[in-house]
Amino acid sequence: MVSGRRRGLLIDLDGTMVDTAPDIAAAANRMLEELDAAPLPLDRVTGFIGNGVTNLVRRTLSASGLSGRCEIGVALPVFERHYANTNGQFGEVFPGVMNGLQQLRRLGYRSACVTNKPQALAAALLTRKGLADYLDVLVAGDTLASMKPSPEPLWHACRLLDIDVAHCTLIGDSPVDVAAARAAGMPVCVVAYGYAGAGGAQALCADALIQTFERLPALLA
DSSP, rough: OOOOOSSSHHHHHHHOTTOHHHHHHHHEEEEEEEHHHOOOOOHHHTTTTSSSSHHHHHHHHHHHTTTTTHHHHHHHHHHHHHHHHHHSOOOOOOTTHHHHHHHHHHTTTTEEOOOOOOOHHHHHHHHHHHHHOOOSEOOOOSSSSTTTTTSSHHHHHHHHHHGGGEEEHHHHHHHHHHHHHHHHHHEEEEESSSOOOOOOGGGGGEEOOOOOOOGHHHOOO
């Protein structure tokens, strides 16, 4: 997939490197409790992940029947306050991610995390989970005016890595990642265990499907 002396990986965060659903669901349900609404099950909130925090909160309000009673401008700060406390507390790094990143670093790959999560939350999570040391760049949901599935964050990450788009591959888990990679003109590899939603990872028509990050060095070679 990747050729040339300098090779780069753009890697999604939620559902790809870290199972953040437990952290997000905890914050969402604490928000709902504060707004006098019933909690939502973990799998329901997990389905809202991937298009940014504002979209997640909006969908949570809708699923709880709060859309007509609570404005997003009121609910969003409540969620953000709770998520600052739950971020990295319950979720875990997926098996094989750390080892795979270590192998890729030894092989000379430069890596960027490209996520729709806000900068402050993403940076804190990467540090808490010990992933920051294996990543050269972070492009977050509020780094630019647009986020994935726009190709702009991917192109921006390539510029920061100083690697041509043709020599980069995106690693993700969702339709948002696949759409962003296609728009950016780069290959995309999807993890089988992420938050792909209806149809699962195999339905995303990515260039490759992997069970673990430990498969990446051989695949990219």
